[in-house]
Amino acid sequence: MTVHPSLQTYADAWTHSVESIAELVKPLVEGEWNRRTPCPGWSVRDIVSHVIGMECEQLGDPRPIHTLPRDLYHVQNDHQRYMEMQVDVRRHHTAPEMTSELEYTLIRRMRQLRNESRAPETMVRAPLGAEQTLELALRMRAFDVWVHEQDLRMTLGQPGNLDSPGALIVRDTLLVGLAKVVAKDAGAPHNSAVVFDVHGPLEFLRTVRVDGEGHGSVDGAPSLGPVATLAMDWETYYRLACGRVRAQAVEDRIKVDGDQELAAEILRHFAVTP
Known part of the structure; x- marks a missing residue:
């Protein structure tokens, strides 16, 4: 078998x-x-x-x-x-x-x-x-x-191996925790959207949408009017999400458009691994 x-x-x-x-x-x-x-x-x-x-x-x-x-x-x-x-x-x-x-x-x-x-x-x-x-x-x-x-x-x-089979599993697993980071931990406004634009060996765009009750969800559709957009390379994304580095140490690799204070809160709570 x-x-x-x-x-x-x-x-x-x-x-x-x-x-x-x-x-x-x-x-x-x-x-x-x-x-x-x-x-x-x-x-x-x-x-x-x-x-x-x-x-x-x-x-x-x-x-x-x-x-x-x-x-x-x-x-x-x-x-x-x-x-x-x-x-x-x-x-x-x-x-x-x-x-x-x-x-x-x-x-x-x-x-x-x-x-x-x-x-x-x-x-x-x-x-x-x-x-x-x-x-x-x-x-x-x-x-x-x-x-x-x-x-x-x-x-x-x-x-x-930043784009190896394991990288895809890591991406999908980390994205499961992204809605909580934005909606609950960072306290994004109700009825808002935050876009993550990730480039490099593994490219993807995800939008976290926060509904009227403050619940977050993640999808792959772009938002026409996001409250904030965070762009970074895949290596920076996974290192932040896995607690390998703090945002201050890689701020030159992160571009933020929109609400700077909200983006800072998101990055402060970005690590989702134990």
Whole structure:
């Protein structure tokens, strides 16, 4: 059996990104594994540890028994503590240990996906002891590994794959949170519209429309009279939405027309990832 047709897009995107990660880190010497990445608090080693750990959990492996240090400044809530466990337990692993465990884990995971016969709505393990559908789990793994691939590419000075299959999944996933950012978090006026014009390797135009009750929705149709228009390149968009950079650091890459104060509030609340 092979993966269900509705899951194939996610499986293919995950495979593309995770194989890219393996190729990026394979030639690294020991010191390069400690390089800081755009992911807050995490080094190259930490990102690879996270990928290994999350794929092991999808395989059904038990979580490590480990006590986190108390001085991890970037760990501030239960979700972050959960994610940090798989990372901190590998913080002293050597480069050969990291690459060999990554390779072995990916072999197991790819075999699992090739033999996957469960329906997309099957409930599977999720972080913090919760459950999620198999479809959501695989979509979020495709999302996660693409973003972390880009973290590594930026750190190692090897740009690429900004328009890969994973990028499309990341775009669509991030857009789900855009209506809340504009309508609720930034407090856009009722009966208004805000346009996002994104260019670069991945181009798209989306309009967030806020109705008379303050509820937001996203569509691909242009607005004739938006209260604000924000234009930026795709790399800047995803970095902002994934909390990799603050708007002040990339203001030269963002063009705003219309209500400047509203645009500033939108950008202040732009990060939608945990």
